[in-house]
Amino acid sequence: MEKRVFSGIKPSGNLHLGNYIGAMKQWVKSQEDGFNIFCVVDLHAITVFQDPTELKNNSYDLAAMLLAVGIDPTKSLLFVQSHNPDHANLAWILNCYLSMGQMNRMTQYKEKSEGKDTVSVGLFDYPSLMAADILLYKTTHVPVGEDQKQHVELTRDIAERINKKYGDIFVLPQASIPKVGGRIMSLSNPAKKMSKSVDDPSGTIGLLDSLDDVKKKIMSAVTDSDNKIVYDPENKPGISNLLEIYCQVSGVEMKDAQEKFSSISYGAFKTEVFESVSLFLSEIQQKFHEKRNINDLSATLEDGAKKAYAISHPILQEMYSRIGFI
Numbered sequence: 535m536e537k538r539v540f541s542g543i544k545p546s547g548n549l550h551l552g553n554y555i556g557a558m559k560q561w562v563k564s565q566e567d568g569f570n571i572f573c574v575v576d577l578h579a580i581t582v583f584q585d586p587t588e589l590k591n592n593s594y595d596l597a598a599m600l601l602a603v604g605i606d607p608t609k610s611l612l613f614v615q616s617h618n619p620d621h622a623n624l625a626w627i628l629n630c631y632l633s634m635g636q637m638n639r640m641t642q643y644k645e646k647s648e649g650k651d652t653v654s655v656g657l658f659d660y661p662s663l664m665a666a667d668i669l670l671y672k673t674t675h676v677p678v679g680e681d682q683k684q685h686v687e688l689t690r691d692i693a694e695r696i697n698k699k700y701g702d703i704f705v706l707p708q709a710s711i712p713k714v715g716g717r718i719m720s721l722s723n724p725a726k727k728m729s730k731s732v733d734d735p736s737g738t739i740g741l742l743d744s745l746d747d748v749k750k751k752i753m754s755a756v757t758d759s760d761n762k763i764v765y766d767p768e769n770k771p772g773i774s775n776l777l778e779i780y781c782q783v784s785g786v787e788m789k790d791a792q793e794k795f796s797s798i799s800y801g802a803f804k805t806e807v808f809e810s811v812s813l814f815l816s817e818i819q820q821k822f823h824e825k826r827n828i829n830d831l832s833a834t835l836e837d838g839a840k841k842a843y844a845i846s847h848p849i850l851q852e853m854y855s856r857i858g859f860i
């Protein structure tokens with residue numbers, strides 16, 4: 535079977551280096567073979583409130599950033615989730631086959647709802663929509679960061695269940711998670727993952743941050759007190775995280791990086807990390823500004839949505855017919 539790739543990112547603002555390393559960088563590489571579909575998942579973004587003007591800007595920003603890092607719309611489909619109604623339609627159907635017990639076991643829902651007074655049904659139902667995204671395109675591979683693994687497993691599970699009930703219709707997808715960089719940690723608290731959350735600005739390197747800010751964040755990253763630069767995520771989470779970031783943006787192998795930094799101080803190491811991150815960021819920020827043109831972006835996204843619909847709609851129709859819809 536041909537490799538078919540689907541993945542998405544929420545346009546919920548504050549795109550960061552974890553999103554790049556865990557997802558976008560893999561997407562770009564994935565374009566070398568198979569058929570690739572990438573999505574700005576705005577329906578997922580509104581599971582927590584989004585200011586309408588910000589949501590619009592963030593959606594264009596995300597599309598422009600994807601082009602800036604190397605997503606090529608002549609090779610891959612790039613579109614916005616709400617432009618293809620099939621996603622919400624299939625998600626509803628999947629809702630009727632997913633159990634409350636199964637959904638209750640989703641750790642990301644637990645994390646995201648913790649401490650909140652009210653939580654939307656959409657946030658609880660998020661994995662069902664994500665499963666619909668993936669299954670609508672007969673996806674074989676889903677390049678994501680570590681935190682999405684459980685959702686891809688749920689997708690396999692529901693696909694298998696529906697296939698058993700109605701005959702083979704869906705393909706069972708697998709998550710592709712990078713061995714190094716699948717979980718980039720916060721710089722200020724390396725026990726927590728780097729996230730879009732506004733609560734941890736000093737721990738998160740935004741893809742659009744100024745280089746001065748990035749320098750401050752990297753130079754004050756939390757490390758440890760033993761002054762050895764070795765990759766040991768369990769005992770040295772801060773240093774290991776910086777090493778992962780360094781390797782991912784510079785293309786240097788982990789073993790070579792450890793050798794290169796074996797006899798330098800933490801301060802000098804952080805300067806090296808900053809230099810490679812800043813080289814990478816200044817290049818993609820420049821490209822981002824070139825691509826951030828609403829007319830051009832709209833044309834690309836519209837074309838992507840038409841092509842996406844042409845693939846997903848027959849699959850949704852097939853599902854309708856097997857269920858017994860007239």
Ligand code: TYM
Pocket residue numbers: 540541542543544545552553554555556557575578663664667668676677678679680681682715716717718719727728729
């Ligand atoms: P989102 O928008 O939260 O994150 C986008 C991608 O970035 C990865 N990621 C990270 N990777 C490494 N280290 C981190 N600290 C880090 N933080 C985020 C995420 O794993 C993700 O790959 N549910 C998805 C969006 C989605 C989707 C889909 C993905 C909707 N439908 C279908 C794949 C297939 C999400 O919330 O992404």
